Amino acid sequence: MEKKPRVDGISLAIVILNIAIVAVLILLVTLIYLYMTGKLEPTDVANMDQSDKAAATLVTTAITTETVEHTTEPEITTTPEETEPPEESTEESTEESGSDVIEATEDDSYDPEFFANDFFIGDSIYTGLVNYGYFPDSQVFAMIGLNPESVLTKADASGSTATQKAAAMQPKRIFIMLGSNGLAFMGNTHMAEKMKELAAGLKEACPESYIYIVAIPPVTKEHDAQGQETMVMVNGYNKLLKSMCEEEGIVFLDLCSKLQNSSGYFSADYAEADGMHFLGSAYKHMLSYFQKAIQL
Numbered sequence: 001m002e003k004k005p006r007v008d009g010i011s012l013a014i015v016i017l018n019i020a021i022v023a024v025l026i027l028l029v030t031l032i033y034l035y036m037t038g039k040l041e042p043t044d045v046a047n048m049d050q051s052d053k054a055a056a057t058l059v060t061t062a063i064t065t066e067t068v069e070h071t072t073e074p075e076i077t078t079t080p081e082e083t084e085p086p087e088e089s090t091e092e093s094t095e096e097s098g099s100d101v102i103e104a105t106e107d108d109s110y111d112p113e114f115f116a117n118d119f120f121i122g123d124s125i126y127t128g129l130v131n132y133g134y135f136p137d138s139q140v141f142a143m144i145g146l147n148p149e150s151v152l153t154k155a156d157a158s159g160s161t162a163t164q165k166a167a168a169m170q171p172k173r174i175f176i177m178l179g180s181n182g183l184a185f186m187g188n189t190h191m192a193e194k195m196k197e198l199a200a201g202l203k204e205a206c207p208e209s210y211i212y213i214v215a216i217p218p219v220t221k222e223h224d225a226q227g228q229e230t231m232v233m234v235n236g237y238n239k240l241l242k243s244m245c246e247e248e249g250i251v252f253l254d255l256c257s258k259l260q261n262s263s264g265y266f267s268a269d270y271a272e273a274d275g276m277h278f279l280g281s282a283y284k285h286m287l288s289y290f291q292k293a294i295q296l
Contacts, residue, residue: 108281110288115139119171119209121151121162121198123181125217125278132280134287141165147182148194152201163198167205174202175290177214177255179241180276183233192240199250212290213245215256218266223275231264258289 112134119139120126126142129135141162146154151162158165166174176198182191199211215238224230238256245252259282261267266275270282278286 108284108288110284110291114291115173115287117171118173118175119166119169120175120177121166122175122177123147125180125276126177128278128280128283132283134283138169139171145181146178147186148178148191148198149182149186151178151198152194163201163205166202166209170206171209173210173212173294174206175212175214175253176202177216179216179237180229180234183216183229183237188233188237188240191237192244195241196244196248199248210251212251212253212294213241214253215241217276217278218256218260218264220266220268220271220275221263224265229276253290253293255286255289258285 115135120129120135120142122140122142123146124142124144126140127144129140129142130137141151141156143154143156153161155161156165160168176195178195178198179191195213199213202209202211216234218231218234219229234256238254242252242254244250259267259270270279270285271277272279
């Protein structure tokens, strides 16, 4: 009788090693795909088991390197039909309707009267609009720690939520910038869905108001190194916001790119010492961008 060949211990170990290598490669490809499509977020990696987390860390490192090295402006998806405003008798008639990503030239000049009937919804970054004297409290709904979920129910000192305050004012424009506070513990997809819910409520409460979703600002390199809020998280969330705006017909203002230095981090010209908040000059730069972008 012919004897069957025996697989010794070394051959068996090689087979097992090859299988393990193929499994890791498949996992890496899957993680890269999920990151690129926005289905896997930095906060999701923390919930993986140790073997998966090691592979995910490799992907995160690769994406971080790509983010830092990318210094060119994002591609503008604007088309003339989408951005050309209807003609009116005043110079201010430049409003956008529909989905778009708006950019403007670098210039810090702006007309305060342009924002005289506008409303701002945001977190502690937007509190600077009142604290630095840019706008009265009546035009701003901003609180420390506010995020896309808590803004739906949290009330200010007057007892009004953001939507209720906007409904009472019926502003010409509403500028919303929220999400920095949720990066460390809320999923980006969840935050984008809550922003969609907020925008829907504002559309219903203020049917004549123009709504603008503003990209959250970058963080400095030093803040990024701490690992709690990173540029990978910022870019991932802003990407989801942009997609949501395109789906919902809301104008997206890419403020993040206007505050970045050549390395892709929050510029020292505008960043506070904590690496997230604004210096007083950053608000002027922001408002200038808003006005010129809308008037394009």
